[in-house]
Amino acid sequence: MPLPQTGAPGPEVKSPREPRKSQTLPVTTWKSNSMKEQSVHHGGSLRPSLGMLKQTLFRTSLRTSTHKPKEDPGLFRRSSRFLFRSLRRAIDEGLTAGHPQGPAVPEKPSKVTDGVSRQAATGTEAEDLEPQAESKSVADLITERQLVKAFEQLRYLETQLVADKTSRTFTQDPTAYARRAMDLCLHYDGMAAEIGAIVREALSSEGVDRDALAELAQVVHLEEEAHQTSQAEGDFLSTPRHWRMHWEDAVRLSAQERVQQAGAKVIPGAAEGSSDLAQLLAELGGVVRHDLQKVRLEMQPAYEATDFPVWETYLRAFHSAVAQRLQELARDARGCEQLYVLLDWAANVYGSPDFLGAPDLALPTEPLPPLLEPALWARLESDYTSFLETKITSCFDSILQLEQNRWEADEDREVLQGLYHAPLSIDVHMLVAEHVKAAGAISAELEATTLQICARALCLFVPRFEKAFLASKAVSEWYLGAYINACVELRTSLLARFPGTIKELEKPLVAATNSFQKHLLQIVQQDMQPLFKVLYTKSWLTQDTLRPLMDKVVDFAHHLEHVTPPLAQETLQEVHRFVVREYLGQVLRPHERFSGQDRLKGSNKMNLDAQAISNTFQGLGSEAKWLDQAILSVAEILGETYKDDIRRHLETLIRSYPDIRRDHILAILALRRLGRRRNQNLLQHTQDLLRAAHETRLPSHHVLFEEIEVPTSVDVLITCI
Secondary structure, three states: OOOOOOOOOOOOOOOOOOOOOOOOOOOOOOOOOHHHOOOOOOOOOOOOOHHHHHHHHHHHHHHHHOOOOOOOHHHHHHHHHHHHHHHHHHHHHHHOOOOOOOOOOOOOOOOOOOOOOOOOOOHHHHHHHOOOOOOOOHHHHHHOOOHHHHHHHHHHHHHHHHHHHHOOOOOOOHHHHHHHHHHHHHHHHHHHHHHHHHHHHHHHOOOOOHHHHHHHHHHHHHHHHHOOOOOOOOOOOOOOOOHHHHHHHHHHHHHHHHHHHOOOOOOHHHOOOOHHHHHHHHHHHHHHHHHHHHHHHHHHHHHOOOOOOHHHHHHHHHHHHHHHHHHHHHHHOOHHHHHHHHHHHHHHHOOOOOOOOOHHHOOOOOOOOOOOOHHHHHHHHHHHHHHHHHHHHHHHHHHHHHHHHHHHHOOOOEEEOOEEEOOHHHHHHHHHHHHHHHHHOOOHHHHHHHHHHHHHHHHHHHHHHHHHHHOOOOOOHHHHHHHHHHHHHHHHHHHHHOOOOOHHHHHHHHHHHHHHHHHHHHHHHHHHHHHHHHOOOHHHHHOOOHHHHHHHHHHHHHHHOOOOHHHHHHHHHHHHHHHHHHHHHHHHOOOOOOOOHHHHHHHHHHHHHHHHHHHHHHHHOOOOHHHHHHHHHHHHHHHOOOHHHHHHHHHHHHHHOOOOOHHHHHHHHHHHOOOHHHHHHHHHHHHHHHHHHHOOOOOHHHOOHHHOOOOOOHHHHHHHO
């Protein structure tokens, strides 16, 4: 539509060779018809008011605004603002001129029908400036993306319009200047919009129009050369159009559109599972990878003739768009799984050198800002660890439930590599290793935090598991041996894999191991305890009462063969010490006392029992040879016929077992019945030896007599008198 005349112009002066065909501007993404208005001859036009000029500008901008491109709505506003300042200056100059208009400046019109109005020519010069009829309008050139030709025509018309303004051609008719300047502005904006469309289509289409990209780069370069400096305040014509910045903005918008469209059908926040979010991120990575490969391999060569930083601009645009998308996803992430998927994708997928599929297309780490801001990254890690702590506690609860189910079902017992085996250690080790490894793939800080969480949870789990097991009916040699092995394995494997990081685990694991070992000993002690009551009795003198006791020891030792060797040896020595201790306790607290031949027979029987006990435990592998002398020493004192040698036997006994007390010496002498004076002499002699022995510090596993309680009896009292 032609613009309505805002004034009453005089008769138009037309070039005799100028064609008067009325053409319509092709409708693309923008439209302008204001240039089709004929310039009004300055001699016959009336001077319009400022209000009429504003109304004309408003109507023109209103008609073109409905077809204005969407890429950069600020372009037209900036153009109109500066244009109005320029028009106001021209009007002010015209209204204050106070002298008739000078002769028109001859110009060479270019056929910009539908886009730029035909220039009103004066005199005979119009014949030389009339364009060829077959040339295309600027609108057609822009639509056909012949941007260089379109710019050359616009640049020519802009130069002529500036010259006309300088020569005060429009003093009598400022609206003519307004129409022509507005058309120039709209066509420049149209070219900017077409630049944005070319950039957008380059990524969204299947192929790449290299000619269009090359044309784009060339026209941006031409515009920068033509408009190098800004004009005076209020002068819109010949000012820089900043098309390079517009190209960069179009690249950013194009990248944002592509990134936002990726995975649009997936709703990651619909549930706490990670599959939907993983699918969305996989699609997002695929889009970014495909587009950047396309930029590097297909689009960048089209810009080679110019200095456009194509790869860097697209790379930063996509990086910024991905960062924005991840921030949106981070706000909606739920649960431990989704947070980990998000962190893992950012750290290991997007940050991988192989993300773009080729080493030379790797994303640089230094020039680009962090994909997620440090504060956001810290918050995500904090949220993840909070969820992780609850999850790991729940996992330990599940492990305990699985073990309880095995106790109730009485499942088949496993022997792995010759040792009793329970899945407990493997389950715990896999749980800790899996989460620590996953966290380490994201960051060293998250790995350390996860390891601390696992260690704290395990420290709470071990005593809870111990209590639940010992309260169950599953307590047996097999389970106790299996859980001793599990605790030892956890200590060695976890501390070996994470040295110096989970030392706090040492205490609960050692405590649980000792508890299981103690209950294992209690089982065998309870089985053997009744068999000691027949020792040092009349029947004991004539019967082999020790064999059932040794059979119990051998049976128990078969279980120890399936316990980890250090603890098996330690437990076997404890059983050895228990047998010797209980044997001596039964002798020193006799139900019957022997004298004469019975005492000698008892001494011989004790020698035989001591040898049998020593042989049995040595055959089982016990290394507690220090126990062999205890029963023999007491037997020698009871059976010694040469009373003066009893002193020597007592000295050997005290030196071999420094924990022996005076009560034990009295009990032994009471069994021997030496008489008051000799007993007093022996007690006096051993007093200094006992005092020196008490100053000797023994390891806990070398204590024997200290744990033997000797009640005060009448015989002992008589011995002391």
